[in-house]
Amino acid sequence: MKDLHTLPRVEDSFSYIYLEHGRLEQDALSVAFYDADGGKTQIPASALCVILLGPGTTVTHAAITACAENGCLIGWCGEECVRYYASGWGETRKSRHLTRQALLVSHPKARYLVVNKMYRKRFNTDLSPELSLEQIRGMEGVRIRDAYAQASNETGVPWHGRRYDPKNWSAGDPINKALSAANACLYAVCHAAIISAGYSPGLGFIHQGTNLSFVYDIADLYKTDTTIPLSFKVVKESSADISRRVRTACRDYFHQTRMLNRIIPDIEELLGEDEALINELERDSAEWQVANLWEPDNPEGISGGRKW
Numbered sequence: 001m002k003d004l005h006t007l008p009r010v011e012d013s014f015s016y017i018y019l020e021h022g023r024l025e026q027d028a029l030s031v032a033f034y035d036a037d038g039g040k041t042q043i044p045a046s047a048l049c050v051i052l053l054g055p056g057t058t059v060t061h062a063a064i065t066a067c068a069e070n071g072c073l074i075g076w077c078g079e080e081c082v083r084y085y086a087s088g089w090g091e092t093r094k095s096r097h098l099t100r101q102a103l104l105v106s107h108p109k110a111r112y113l114v115v116n117k118m119y120r121k122r123f124n125t126d127l128s129p130e131l132s133l134e135q136i137r138g139m140e141g142v143r144i145r146d147a148y149a150q151a152s153n154e155t156g157v158p159w160h161g162r163r164y165d166p167k168n169w170s171a172g173d174p175i176n177k178a179l180s181a182a183n184a185c186l187y188a189v190c191h192a193a194i195i196s197a198g199y200s201p202g203l204g205f206i207h208q209g210t211n212l213s214f215v216y217d218i219a220d221l222y223k224t225d226t227t228i229p230l231s232f233k234v235v236k237e238s239s240a241d242i243s244r245r246v247r248t249a250c251r252d253y254f255h256q257t258r259m260l261n262r263i264i265p266d267i268e269e270l271l272g273e274d275e276a277l278i279n280e281l282e283r284d285s286a287e288w289q290v291a292n293l294w295e296p297d298n299p300e301g302i303s304g305g306r307k308w
């Protein structure tokens with residue numbers, strides 16, 4: 001197994017590359033993609049965060065091995081990268097982060113504190129402790145609608161609300177198609193960061209019930225200043241070939257702004273050991289006593305007083 005210290009840090013990697021209609025094979029110590037016309041594109045797996053495989057792609061066992069050894073996540077997605085079906089494993093081998101995430105999401109009061117931290121981070125300000133979760137979510141809904149309206153006013157792209165039917169993709173207007181494609185790219189990058197840092201994509205705090213719940217939690221931190229303005233900008237330029245142009249714009253934007261530099265530190269801040277979480281967990285442990293196992297006091301018939 002390759003020494004993990006020789007691998008680049010995930011935040012120093014390029015975000016992702018999307019491939020469709022071709023074959024991914026091992027090439028020397030990395031991988032290469034052969035398209036339908038026989039063209040070859042070398043891919044630096046050790047410098048990539050995730051490779052997204054779309055329809056019409058095949059991948060060899062050796063290519064998967066090369067990606068795994070280089071810490072590059074493989075994801076399988078739908079056409080135009082608007083659905084995310086499955087993924088491989090990241091390079092993290094320890095469970096410390098996963099254990100803490102499971103503890104916090106399973107403890108109702110600690111989970112509530114994490115949820116409030118997530119909303120405070122979205123608003124980039126402190127929220128009144130008197131606000132209920134329902135009130136905060138209402139404020140978040142207003143914030144998102146304002147972000148759509150602002151982007152529409154700045155670009156002149158008409159906005160009639162978020163409408164997306166996964167069963168009828170072509171029925172959507174250009175801006176809704178752009179938003180769906182951009183969000184899918186953001187989900188993929190967040191997913192790769194979560195896996196690489198040793199967390200579970202399925203243990204969400206705000207979202208729940210899907211294997212990507214935590215991915216949605218983290219991605220929502222960034223939508224108002226990433227995918228929303230970027231999607232409106234792309235549609236303003238042209239409504240042709242929306243999905244491809246949005247994916248390219250996301251890839252360039254994520255790289256230029258070093259998006260991965262933000263994601264993992266933000267997760268660690270949200271799930272880190274701050275004073276409020278520590279106090280809540282300690283208070284809970286004081287209220288509950290761990291039961292001891294029963295052990296006989298050298299009963300007759302047990303030679304040597306062995307314990308059960």
